[in-house]
Amino acid sequence: MVERGVYQSVNRGRQLLRFDGFKIGNITPTDIDAHIDYHNRIAIFFEAKLFDKDVPYGQRLALERLVKDAKSARKHGAAMIVEHGVIDPAQDVFLTDCAVREVFTTEGMTWRPPKRKINAYDAACAYIAHYARDVKTG
Numbered sequence: 003m004v005e006r007g008v009y010q011s012v013n014r015g016r017q018l019l020r021f022d023g024f025k026i027g028n029i030t031p032t033d034i035d036a037h038i039d040y041h042n043r044i045a046i047f048f049e050a051k052l053f054d055k056d057v058p059y060g061q062r063l064a065l066e067r068l069v070k071d072a073k074s075a076r077k078h079g080a081a082m083i084v085e086h087g088v089i090d091p092a093q094d095v096f097l098t099d100c101a102v103r104e105v106f107t108t109e110g111m112t113w114r115p116p117k118r119k120i121n122a123y124d125a126a127c128a129y130i131a132h133y134a135r136d137v138k139t140g
Contacts, residue, residue, distance in 0.1 A: 032061045034068075036097055040130050045072040045079040048122060050100050053085045062113075066106055073108040078133045081106040083113075084122045098123040 021031045036048040047068050049057060057065075065081035072079030084100035100122045104113045107129075116125065 029060070032058070032064050034065070038126060038130075040134060043077055044130055044133055045069075045077055046126050046129060047079075047081045048084055048097060048100075048126075049081070050084050050086060050095060050097060050122075051103075052089070053087050055085075057083055069106050069108055070111070073111075077108070078129075079108045080129050082122060082125060 019033070024031055034047050035050045038044075038046040040046070045068070047065055049061060049065060051057060065083075069079040069081050082102050083104040084097065085103045086095045086100045088095045098121060102116045102120050102122060102125045104115055105125070106113050120128070
């Protein structure tokens with residue numbers, strides 16, 4: 003069973019960090035929804051979207067560059083676009099339950115759909131287990 007209460011302050015987590023007025027040239031900041039660094043050997047990045055929402059070009063590019071940077075640092079890396087169907091913004095979205103829509107890895111260097119239906123948690127565990135013998139999840 004996955005532990006769900008990992009936030010020190012749920013209210014702070016709900017606080018919106020606004021990027022209004024923060025622009026350098028034509029570049030504005032982007033956010034990444036989650037990041038796992040497994041023993042400085044494996045980096046996994048997650049971006050969660052509502053099931054019918056596209057990932058903006060700049061955000062997709064940022065994820066690709068993070069994975070490429072991981073490869074340059076001799077790490078395995080993956081960026082996962084995951085999706086959910088929680089329409090009510092007052093309801094929480096659990097990353098664990100999100101379905102993987104696309105993956106960009108240091109091994110493939112292109113966006114691909116998963117080979118089978120898989121949630122974010124199981125995909126991350128499988129990726130880590132594939133490249134690390136000492137993986138402990140749960």
